[in-house]
Amino acid sequence: MSSGWSLWVMFLVVLNMSITLFLFLWGPRAKIPTLPDGTSGHVWAHGVLREGVRKLPRWWLLFSASMFAAAFVYLFLFPGFGNHKGALGWTSHGELAKAVAANQEKLDPLVARFRLYPVEQLAGDPQALQMGKVLFQDNCAACHQRSGKGNMVLGAPDLTDNDWLYGGSGKDIVTSIHDGRAGVMPPWASLGEDNVDNLVQYVLSLSGSPHDRAKAVAGKPLFATCAACHGTDGKGSHAIGAPNLTDHIWLHGGTVADIHKTVHDGRQGHMPAWSPRLTDDQIRIVAAYVYHLSHPADASSQ
Structure with a gap:
């Protein structure tokens, strides 16, 4: 002051x-x-x-x-009278530092134990899940919701199913959280409106969704432009984060209008890297919690 x-x-x-x-x-x-x-x-x-x-x-x-x-x-x-520091030398920063140190002293043995297990096994540890839930809600819930159900408006995937853009192993999830992810779906408006409509119907047919059969047949040859990322069978690729189009799980919505917008205008997806904010131990604990969200039965049996 x-x-x-x-x-x-x-x-x-x-x-x-x-x-x-x-x-x-x-x-x-x-x-x-x-x-x-x-x-x-x-x-x-x-x-x-x-x-x-x-x-x-x-x-x-x-x-x-x-x-x-x-x-x-x-x-x-105590401080409060201008720059007078108080006879006790108390400061809010010092109080916070003591509280953090005391909390860390309790956490260190617990975190040391967590390092002994892979993420998949850690997902069955109640104490790790309790800590992971708090970290998830503090850092991830803004996009993925507190429930982990995701947000189609933001393009934040549902973490409670078993459909993964970049792979669902413990190592894959740790990499996603630590380094972040950046996905790009290029726009295909250059194909023309009719071709985009046909391609949308073919994409719907891949998952068995209601579709226009004639347009889907016309759109099938056009899918060759998409196969480089999504594969000829439409099952996607974990290597580049291309989603599986053969299930009923949609990142940006599965209506005709949603898919048309995705194909016509393209999509941009960005998962920020959390390594600047979270420690490696914290990232593994969050990864274990995320793994648990989609494998509750597996995690509880470990």
Whole structure:
């Protein structure tokens, strides 16, 4: 805090406490005009209720005086009066550092044990899952939701099924979290509107979804432009994050309009790298939790 701000804070503290102390000392001595019956003359309910005037009770005066004393002691012991650091040398940063150190002291043995197991086995450890859930909700839920169900608007995949863009092994999930992923679906508007419509119907046919058979037949040869990424069978590729088109799981929605937009305009997907924010141990714990989301039965049997 600069000297100017320090003086301003000190001025405000002195001003507020001075006014409050003045009112506290003046209040018991203030002379309030009263009627012979000891009331102020203010009435309510057509005279049924009258405002009485009484001295402040002694307990209230003593209690208020003790609060003033406590305030002066606090300003002496702790920061708050401008740049005064307080006689105890207490700081919020120091308090946080002590809390973090104490928490880390408890976590270190636990994390050391977690390092002994692969991610798949760690997914069956209740303590790892408890920690992973907290880390997931703090870092991943904004896109994938707290439930892990994903978000089609953002193109964040559902993590609770067993359909993986880049592979679902523990190692694959750790890589996705540690390094991030970047997926690009190029636009195919250059094929022409009719061809895009036909291609959409063929893509729908791959998963057995309702489709226009004639357009799907016309669109099949056009799929050769997509096979480089999605494969000739449409089952996708984990190597480049091309989704499987033969199931009923859709990253950006599976309606005719959704698929048309994907084919016509293309899509951009970005999973940020979490290595700058999370430690390697934390990433493995999150990966174990994510693995558990899609393998609850497998994880519980380990």
